[in-house]
Amino acid sequence: MRPAIALVLSLCCFGVLLIAGRQVAAASAPTPVTLSSGLSGTRTTIPVTFNGRASSCILDTGSSAIIVSPMLARDVGLAGERGTFEVAPDGRSYADRESAISRFAVAGHALHDVHALISSHLTGYSALCGYDFFMRFPTLIDREHSAVTLFPAPAKIARMHCLPVNLAPRVPLARVEINGAWRSQIVLDSGMAGGGALWDGTRAYQAGFTSGFSCGGSAYIRLAAGTPASSIPMCTEPQRPDGYNGIIETNLPDVHAMAVDYPHRRICFDVAGYSPAWARFNNLRPR
Numbered sequence: 001m002r003p004a005i006a007l008v009l010s011l012c013c014f015g016v017l018l019i020a021g022r023q024v025a026a027a028s029a030p031t032p033v034t035l036s037s038g039l040s041g042t043r044t045t046i047p048v049t050f051n052g053r054a055s056s057c058i059l060d061t062g063s064s065a066i067i068v069s070p071m072l073a074r075d076v077g078l079a080g081e082r083g084t085f086e087v088a089p090d091g092r093s094y095a096d097r098e099s100a101i102s103r104f105a106v107a108g109h110a111l112h113d114v115h116a117l118i119s120s121h122l123t124g125y126s127a128l129c130g131y132d133f134f135m136r137f138p139t140l141i142d143r144e145h146s147a148v149t150l151f152p153a154p155a156k157i158a159r160m161h162c163l164p165v166n167l168a169p170r171v172p173l174a175r176v177e178i179n180g181a182w183r184s185q186i187v188l189d190s191g192m193a194g195g196g197a198l199w200d201g202t203r204a205y206q207a208g209f210t211s212g213f214s215c216g217g218s219a220y221i222r223l224a225a226g227t228p229a230s231s232i233p234m235c236t237e238p239q240r241p242d243g244y245n246g247i248i249e250t251n252l253p254d255v256h257a258m259a260v261d262y263p264h265r266r267i268c269f270d271v272a273g274y275s276p277a278w279a280r281f282n283n284l285r286p287r
Contacts, residue, residue, distance in 0.1 A: 156259075
């Protein structure tokens, strides 16, 4: 066989294999599924089942695991094993018990033997869907339309403003603007309501704050360049919790939607007034 003909045949075969590979990848990619969401205060909830029992779960990026209350754990037959301590982003420690959910289901997807914590700081039949949930289910929280989409299409996220996050502590740490200063190691917490908290070590950058545990102040938060800043209530903490410089809630008035994309180490926002073109211009300005 002539070399030229062999080369053409090789390229054709490679093209066929490449197209087939893309088709297999597309077929194996999870299909987006949208479900109606509820609210617990300003926090988004979704319907789930624990061992066949229907419940609701707060979508909580500030939680390092799927966490259930002792009452719900008893009702669904979760056995508490060895004890552990949960260090929450607010710096407080809670006594938890390790457990495993035999069958966790949401929107037609089922997981088996899922790690969970039974936490003493939850009451009633409450549950938090945290790190282990988001690692398995990239999630788009559409607060404007009271809807949540699991495995959202990449094209939808591409139109949003995305922040890279550090997930080493199993909660998302990002760099955000607080009172005009860009601060790193800030927890983005979708399960928090009522503002945020800052470590005293960041106080030099926050006008009007006092040392020690103190609440009643406010701070201006900006998640994207070129957008209006949101004013939220803020407390200060005397101790630095597990490497965090602070924690802020993400359920801000100007955030229409939020995508939690842990597999790609990012959280994305649809922010009122955000213009990608303006943001690029703003980032090029001398500082």
